[in-house]
Amino acid sequence: MKKILCDIAIEAGKIALEGYNGNFNTFYKGEVDPVTEYDKKVQEYIVKRLRTEFDNINIFAEEDDLQEDTDKMTAFIDPIDGTVNYAHRLPMFCSSIGIYNGKESIAGVVYIPVLDELFFAERGKGAFLNDKKIEVSNQENLKRSVFATGFPYDKHISKRNNIDNFSRMLKKIQGIRRMGAAAIDMCYVACGRLDGFWELKLKPWDYAAAAIIAKEAGAVVDSFNSREWDLFDDSIILGGEKTVKNMKEVLLYD
Structure with missing residues (x-):
């Protein structure tokens, strides 16, 4: 699970960077809610890879209203979280994939391609940033x-x-x-x-x-x-x- 999801996220990040470092078209889903052609390209890649790697996985994704039944094993996908940043050439954007079985979490990966930061966690196995274990702040004040x-x-x-x-x-x-x-x-x-x-x-x-x-x-x-x-x-x-x-x-x- 870890190797597959991390590989998908990293490759998705490479696709996003192609647009970020090049040219792309931006459209609007509403008055102020942008979507770029690379949101769609990245999502298409992630969905294709997930359907190849996992039999009968359902997809719940941001673009194109791709929202299948979530009672089974489901991948929740945000191909480019931070599209406004992306559209303005700001580096704080990422690809995000969460795997659930019904309401039970299985694994999640978030990749920030400009910073090459890969966050991953699997249920019961801890959370990691670029393979180094992480934990929350103990600041209470x-x-x-x-x-x-x-x-x-x-x-x-x-x-x-x-x-x-x-x-x-x-x-x-x-x-x-x-x-x-x-x-x-x-x-x-x-x-x-x-x-x-x-x-x-x-x-x-x-x-x-x-x-x-x-x-x-x-x-x-x-x-x-x-x-x-x-x-x-x-x-x-x-x-x-x-x-x-x-x-x-x-x-x-x-």
Whole structure:
């Protein structure tokens, strides 16, 4: 599983870099939600490889509404997480593949090609960055913590846009970083570069792989509401156990 998924992610990253270092066309799925021709090329490659390597695997992917039944073994794919960055030639983008059997996580891989950073985790076997084991930060003091977050594409028209939470949290902590790719934010929490992460209005492909990596690195993955987080929640809070508790005391869901 590890060799196959890591190889697919690295090769997908090479395809993404072809466009990043060359030329590509950008289209829009809505008023402000971009998709490039390389989002589609990378997804086509990943899907083809997964169907070759795994019999009867279902696919739940961002582009082209490719969303098959998730009750069986399913690959959740974000071919280029951070498309806005990619379209603007900013280096913070990645390919993300999470494998689940129903709601049970199996393995996840996130590859940041410009930085050549490969995050991988398999259920019960720990989390790794370029084959070096990683773990979450043990920072519990909010005033010394650096978090990451993001904003939904409809932030200009929706009241549930995370701006209030951003303002509330910024006053409590050392700083906030905005990478523009949820999977990268989550992996950076997993390896201790960031102390916590939260975001609203995400999709399963945004965090399927990174959630496995973060959990295997010792992070708590939680939701804004009282129920247990699952892959189809559209909100997420991530960090060490005490950090998540502190974050939930500051953040508002609606």
